[in-house]
Amino acid sequence: MTDVPRVAVAGVHGHGASHVRNVARLAEAGRARLVAVADPRPAEDLPADVQVYGGLDELLASTEVDVVIISTPIQTHVPLAELSMRAGADVLLEKPPTASLAEFEQLSAVVAETGRACQVGFQAQASTATLTLAKLIADGRLGEIRGISAVGKWVRKAQYFQRARWAGRRTLDGVAVVDGAVTNPLAHSTAAALLLDGSPGADDVRSVETELFRANPIESDDTSTVRIVTGRGTTILIAVTLCAAEHLEPQVIVHGSTGRAVLKYATDTLELHDGSGVTVTTYARDDLLENLLAHRADPAVPLYCPLTATGGFTKVVEAVRVAEAPAEIPAGLVRWEGDGLERHPIVVDVEKWIDRASDELALFSELGAPWTIIQSKRESS
Known part of the structure; x- marks a missing residue:
């Protein structure tokens, strides 16, 4: 040994x-x-x-x-x-x-x-599903890429935010934490979208717009849209919530001129939609620790996700960090279920607005999501 x-x-x-x-x-x-x-x-x-x-x-x-x-x-x-x-x-x-x-x-x-x-x-960076889709995009199999969207409709209960002092915090004891739906639980969505575009590095991201909201009594966001424009000119739209009516598998969707692809990275499943119909394939995933050990034994073996390949994602984290604190979603647009540690909010119709954001590559405010309209009225008064 x-x-x-x-x-x-x-x-x-x-x-x-x-x-x-x-x-x-x-x-x-x-x-x-x-x-x-x-x-x-x-x-x-x-x-x-x-x-x-x-x-x-x-x-x-x-x-x-x-x-x-x-x-x-x-x-x-x-x-x-x-x-x-x-x-x-x-x-x-x-x-x-x-x-x-x-x-x-x-x-x-x-x-x-x-x-x-x-x-x-x-x-997800070590998933054959992700890597296969990245190659299909690079080879032009989906035609001209109109954009990439990442959709997350999750449920997180009170116990999730009470599991540790830093949970749901933007800062703790004066130190940046930047927890939140975009940067932590659904971070894989953003990282995968950047990888699919071939834009994982810090210099690959041209701009980041954020719209951060919260229904929970926390500092960080739990319902947000983020729009990234990469150096390639690709628009990546992130639309996520931790306040859905039911917990669904996250998806990264590639919108091409001749086809559409849906990556379900949690199950390593790739759906290809083209003129011939829909093909669904489930792939294997390598283990990140095994890959690191293989790299140690032979440096010629590349890491699936070296630190350098997370620079673009970190630019998104930085944008969230310096953004204004998430705006509270008005009580009239939130329904609460459960008691005690099981208590959790449901933002009314949030799934509909997330789907529209994904399809139109638009921020919540551009679509007229009701919590953004009320917030705009408050800010202008």
């Missing part, structure tokens, strides 16, 4: 638990070894030989590690990733990688200085 990569996980609760399970899966195959975890909260169900630490600094000072998986609050990503890379470890960093463009540039400098690998946890 001496030549098997030694892996540590920082943050083992919530999504971090899935990383622990994934390392355990690779350990059974003799391809990795979970040597330690770091979390201020007690960890459970760990193998007896795994060391447990309250913080990553203590872990790295005490344990030799090859790879660190970071699944911690957004505002801790940069300092923990830098700490890991300066200790000689490669990093699998959960999304969003940073809370600002300045942090992105800071972390990029550390990657360049240390020569370590930093893979970002946008799983």
Whole structure:
């Protein structure tokens, strides 16, 4: 086992638990070894030989590690990733990688200085469905691209926003967090849309417009439209909510002159609509940690989602960060269901407005969504 990569996980609760399970899966195959975890909260169900630490600094000072998986609050990503890379470890960093463009540039400098690998946890980038669609677009199979839209209609209950101090926050203790529908739970939509356009880098994004709203009693957005124009001239329209009537699978839709494609990245499904009808194919997805380990063994193996490939997404994060605080959706346009931790808002007809935004590549205000009209009247009074 001496030549098997030694892996540590920082943050083992919530999504971090899935990383622990994934390392355990690779350990059974003799391809990795979970040597330690770091979390201020007690960890459970760990193998007896795994060391447990309250913080990553203590872990790295005490344990030799090859790879660190970071699944911690957004505002801790940069300092923990830098700490890991300066200790000689490669990093699998959960999304969003940073809370600002300045942090992105800071972390990029550390990657360049240390020569370590930093893979970002946008799983859809490792999906054959996503990569197949990107090639179809590049090969002109859908004709001239009118635009790309990303649609998210999710339900998030009170317990989601109460799971951690940083949840639903734009800042915490004076530090940028930039949580929100666009930048965190439905971030994969934006990242996938940029990848499909061939515009993942920071210099690939020309402009970003944001319209941020909220129905929940939080700081961050839960119902928003964002319009991106890339250097290629492509319009990417993001229309998302965490206040839908039912939880539906997110979609990235490519609008072409000779065809239309729908990527359902959560299930790696690709629908192609053209003159001959509709073709539906479900593809496989590679594992980001396995890809990082393969890259460590042979640098000629490219990372699916290196930090550099998230610069365009980070420009969207930056636009959300500097935007005005999300406007509250009036109570008359919101219906509440459930009690206690199950309580959640439903924005009336939000699905209809999201579909129109997607089809017309337009912001909520341009469509006349009722919460934008009321907000405009308040601002002008």
